[in-house]
Amino acid sequence: MKTIDLIQGSPEWHAHRATHFNASDAPAMMGCSKYKTRTQLLHELKTGIAPEVDAATQRRFDAGHRFEELARPLAAKIVGEPLYPSVGTEGELSASFDGLTMAEDIAFEHKTLNDELRAAITDEATGYLLPLQYRVQMEQQCMVAGCDKVLFMASKWSGEDLVEARHCWYFADMDLRAKIVAGWAQFAAELAAYDPSTAPVVEKIVAESVESLPAPFVQVSGELSLQDNFKVFEERLRDFLDNRLIREPKTDEDFVNLDAQIKAMKQGREALKSAKAQMLAQVQPVDQANKAADMLDKMLQQNCKMAEDLLTAEKERRRGEIVASGVKGLQDHVTALNQRLGKPYMPQVPADFGTAIRGLKSLTSMEEKVGAELTRAKIAASEIADRIQVNLGTLREHAAAHAFLFPDTAQIVQKAPEDLTTLVKARIAEHQAAEAKREEEQRERIRREEVDRIEREQEAERQRLAREQAAAATPPVVAPAPPAAAVATPAPAPTVIAMPQRAVAAAPMTHPTLSLGQIKERIAPLSITAEGLTTLGFTGLKERGSVLFHEADYPHILAAMANHLQAIHAKQAA
Numbered sequence: 001m002k003t004i005d006l007i008q009g010s011p012e013w014h015a016h017r018a019t020h021f022n023a024s025d026a027p028a029m030m031g032c033s034k035y036k037t038r039t040q041l042l043h044e045l046k047t048g049i050a051p052e053v054d055a056a057t058q059r060r061f062d063a064g065h066r067f068e069e070l071a072r073p074l075a076a077k078i079v080g081e082p083l084y085p086s087v088g089t090e091g092e093l094s095a096s097f098d099g100l101t102m103a104e105d106i107a108f109e110h111k112t113l114n115d116e117l118r119a120a121i122t123d124e125a126t127g128y129l130l131p132l133q134y135r136v137q138m139e140q141q142c143m144v145a146g147c148d149k150v151l152f153m154a155s156k157w158s159g160e161d162l163v164e165a166r167h168c169w170y171f172a173d174m175d176l177r178a179k180i181v182a183g184w185a186q187f188a189a190e191l192a193a194y195d196p197s198t199a200p201v202v203e204k205i206v207a208e209s210v211e212s213l214p215a216p217f218v219q220v221s222g223e224l225s226l227q228d229n230f231k232v233f234e235e236r237l238r239d240f241l242d243n244r245l246i247r248e249p250k251t252d253e254d255f256v257n258l259d260a261q262i263k264a265m266k267q268g269r270e271a272l273k274s275a276k277a278q279m280l281a282q283v284q285p286v287d288q289a290n291k292a293a294d295m296l297d298k299m300l301q302q303n304c305k306m307a308e309d310l311l312t313a314e315k316e317r318r319r320g321e322i323v324a325s326g327v328k329g330l331q332d333h334v335t336a337l338n339q340r341l342g343k344p345y346m347p348q349v350p351a352d353f354g355t356a357i358r359g360l361k362s363l364t365s366m367e368e369k370v371g372a373e374l375t376r377a378k379i380a381a382s383e384i385a386d387r388i389q390v391n392l393g394t395l396r397e398h399a400a401a402h403a404f405l406f407p408d409t410a411q412i413v414q415k416a417p418e419d420l421t422t423l424v425k426a427r428i429a430e431h432q433a434a435e436a437k438r439e440e441e442q443r444e445r446i447r448r449e450e451v452d453r454i455e456r457e458q459e460a461e462r463q464r465l466a467r468e469q470a471a472a473a474t475p476p477v478v479a480p481a482p483p484a485a486a487v488a489t490p491a492p493a494p495t496v497i498a499m500p501q502r503a504v505a506a507a508p509m510t511h512p513t514l515s516l517g518q519i520k521e522r523i524a525p526l527s528i529t530a531e532g533l534t535t536l537g538f539t540g541l542k543e544r545g546s547v548l549f550h551e552a553d554y555p556h557i558l559a560a561m562a563n564h565l566q567a568i569h570a571k572q573a574a
Contacts, residue, residue: 030376042191066157070155075153127168237300343410394421
């Protein structure tokens with residue numbers, strides 16, 4: 001916090017406040033102040049014109065400052081160290097402190113005790129039970145000073161004597177702080193676009209004086225002659241209906257005036273009824289006067305009903321227009337946020353404009369409440385958009401190569417950023433694990449197919465060799481010698497060298513290392529080729545110009561070669 005050496009209430013202090021967003025104005029900005037509306041704050045900060053303080057209000061301010069001075073020593077005893085009035089800033093935010101410790105870790109805020117605070121501050125109460133406008137002010141004080149708690153005290157004094165004092169502790173609320181930060185950001189945007197010339201004038205609306213219709217009278221003489229002013233009454237009534245009666249109320253003043261005119265017409269009806277009764281009380285058959293009175297009464301009745309219906313309908317129409325303006329304002333804001341995000345990611349943002357104006361009579365108060373609800377909804381929408389923006393950045397950073405895993409992007413970007421990051425990593429990890437498993441299964445399938453092929457070829461070769469060995473072991477059929485010839489001595493059977501038999505087993509899983517050249521060296525001076533070994537049932541692995549075999553196959557290669565040579569020898573002997 002940057003401490004400003006100013007005295008609260010001084011001209012320099014007011015000048016400082018005009019260039020910062022102040023903690024005491026934060027409740028008005030958030031629409032929860034009992035003393036100033038958001039629109040009034042916009043107008044005040046835009047124009048620099050603050051409303052004049054009347055004498056009664058100034059006396060109340062002065063009493064509050066005096067109570068604060070008297071209560072500060074009591075607060076210091078509770079805190080356990082001295083408290084100093086201070087003004088400080090943090091960026092564009094500012095706060096005035098009724099008291100602050102030297103370490104700036106504890107603040108003190110004082111208000112004049114009233115029934116509302118008396119009900120909120122009980123023995124077990126915490127600062128979270130205080131009215132929102134006080135919590136908003138203290139939360140901004142915590143933001144500016146960097147403190148984490150505020151001693152809130154409300155007291156009342158009689159002279160120098162304490163009448164009553166209550167206190168509680170307020171602790172920093174991060175959720176409320178986020179709303180205040182977003183609120184000032186939205187307020188700054190509205191302040192930049194605010195046009196003071198369009199600001200509504202807030203004043204008490206008083207109906208203009210409505211000229212009363214002349215009081216009708218009837219006097220009947222003994223000769224049955226009538227004296228009345230119905231003609232004058234009629235002329236004045238028609239002039240009033242044609243020229244004075246408001247038929248298209250637009251402003252609060254029009255509505256108040258029209259209501260007064262309705263009351264005047266009702267009074268005219270009552271006066272006519274009274275005059276008619278007066279006439280009939282004097283003379284019974286006064287048909288012409290009676291008809292005139294009836295006609296005038298009907299005219300008043302019809303126009304009074306029309307004006308009442310008009311007043312009700314126009315008020316409802318204007319209420320509808322005010323609510324519709326809030327709905328449209330929120331829709332426009334959401335549309336702008338979607339344009340910023342690039343796609344319509346924004347969800348439905350709740351806003352209850354109808355409830356905001358419930359029970360209100362003045363159009364100005366309706367517009368103010370709808371404006372406050374619109375601001376609240378805009379802040380909420382902007383917070384959602386900011387969260388979506390962060391989540392979209394997370395997706396671009398971590399899931400650019402896996403966009404197909406997130407067909408539900410429009411839904412998941414509304415999650416909390418931490419939850420989305422966890423979800424993205426989990427989906428990608430799950431996908432990568434599934435891909436690794438699929439690739440491993442594919443490699444295993446290819447390996448098994450290769451093993452099966454080699455085993456089939458080796459089995460076929462063994463069967464071929466067995467057939468050849470069987471054929472070589474069978475002695476040839478010799479025809480009997482002629483009688484005169486000598487008996488030939490049969491050739492001796494070839495010597496069979498027993499060699500190790502190759503067991504039928506799966507191919508070794510290790511990488512082959514026995515090269516064709518090494519086999520040639522071992523059986524020198526015999527020569528052998530890869531093609532020759534293939535005919536014996538041994539298929540090598542070609543690798544960078546070499547053909548490699550498994551070391552375990554070497555004894556079987558020798559056996560196969562020996563068997564092959566024996567078969568050739570047997571055929572030759574036969």
